Amino acid sequence: MLYAQTTPADKRRLFRERLATGELLRFPGAFNPLSARLIEQKGFEGVYISGAVLSADLGLPDIGLTTLTEVAGRAKQIARMTELPAIVDADTGFGEPMNVARTVQEMEDAGLAGLHIEDQVNPKRCGHLDGKQVVDEQTALQRIRAAVDARRDANFLVMARTDIAAVDGLDAAVDRAKALVDAGADAIFPEAMRSLAEFEAVRKAVDVPLLANMTEFGKSDLFSVDQLRDVGMNLVIWPVSLLRLAMGAAVRGLDELEASGTLTGKLDEMQHRADLYELIDYEGYNRFDTGIFNFTVAR
Template sequence: MRKTTQLRQLLQQKEILVAPGAHDVLTAKIIEKVGFEAVYFTGYGQAASHLGTPDIGLLTMTEMVARVRNFVCALDIPVIADGDTGFGNAVNVMRTVREYEAAGAAAIQLEDQVAPKKCGHMTGRQVVSIEEMAGKIKAAVAARQDPDLVIIARTDARTALGIEEAVSRGKAYEAAGADVLFIESPENAAEMRQITASFRIPVLANMVEGGRTPLMNVRELQEIGYQLVIFPTASTYITAQAIFSAMTELKTAGTTEHLLDRMIPFAQFNDFVGLPAVRKLEAEFLP
């Protein structure tokens, strides 16, 4: 089964789909290993891990596509991929969709921010007109070769223009052909309920630790009416904190010996990243 079709089936289930964010392929493999059915390719995390910068639109489309392809090649679960603003106007969006689809993404997320974009929980975001973004969604739908490729339309209008404007934009993007709606950064449970009650297609919740939206349990989000939830920043923050701690201790103690009980053992890690399979290939094909 194609990953696009698999994702669509997951979105039709009664159970909310939880897609943790991954800033690199190793993290994505761990997400798959512990049993999640989809992974979110987070632009916030890609900017941090690839460039060491905040999420302010510095990554190019080709850089993002290359990283999406690496995710897809390493995983057996669908990859929901952040496509930022589509990297230009509606014509640029068409190429972006085709490149993401060719890389194997099961879904592409497109947002209505003015480029260069910013993280959806930062202030200072601006949005393009409803008409321009609706045209981008129509272009994305026209560009996909696989009709099951999921088009996620995101609006960042809530923070600057209010919840009513955000919902109005969501309705326009639904009419333009989006498969999933992403109303970014609602600020309370009442707004979240208003969002989920406003659309006929699945709606995505975004749980950013320290962000503008209250953190909720996935069961609470399901009760509110969300069909999909992403946790885009958790792995990035956990990884950064763990490495800060480890490197600080190494700097102080001059050794990692006392950190061994906090590490995955050498042999176990090699097994996890696929060394036994490589050894079998070597035995079969190398002289």
């Protein structure tokens, strides 16, 4: 009932322990708190919170328009709804190194298990768009050092994302990844890798956990969990997939409503009211206060 029973500190500790095993952990992207609970119900290992999704949720493009307050607030709403660890996309850290430090502490307070900070120029753009620019190495390393120095919980994961492959090639990405690890990054997110061989090259270069981004319609092919496991990835995200599926279904539903004036033909595609009530634990609230929640769910 209400929010997760596992504390943020325990989520972080358990996440770190599992990440240390070397297995591949699957983190689908949640587009709201309810979808985070569904991810947990379906047996995944964690929840990812995408900056692109948070921007889209506000009707904005993913070009650095969201604020730290908006992202931390929405991330808190999502993270507290699940027993799973949640990782959030913190873009470039919302400013200079001191802003990065504040971002880390805000995300700790919001109950996140970790975040990633990228090396794009601020304001950034979506990692799978052309025309990206990255900062110089010193600036990138300052961001990560600031993040590591600022955290109060040693189990809070500071991941460094590098977008430099799309700008200067794979060799530059490998060099940048090594430098980011030396600066204290707990994990590396090499963005927009084009092949399994590129993922494997980064894997051979560093000995920290690596994240693979399987976003649709982007620069990377959509590799399977087994393929990514075979080249040594430790985390895989599908950041926008659930939002795309939900919006696709919404488009089809509105088209049907416009065309026929009824959604009777779409009932089999809808989540049943009973399934929704189970997901949000209406019965738990009923047990807590039968004077308020005194109904039965009809099927």
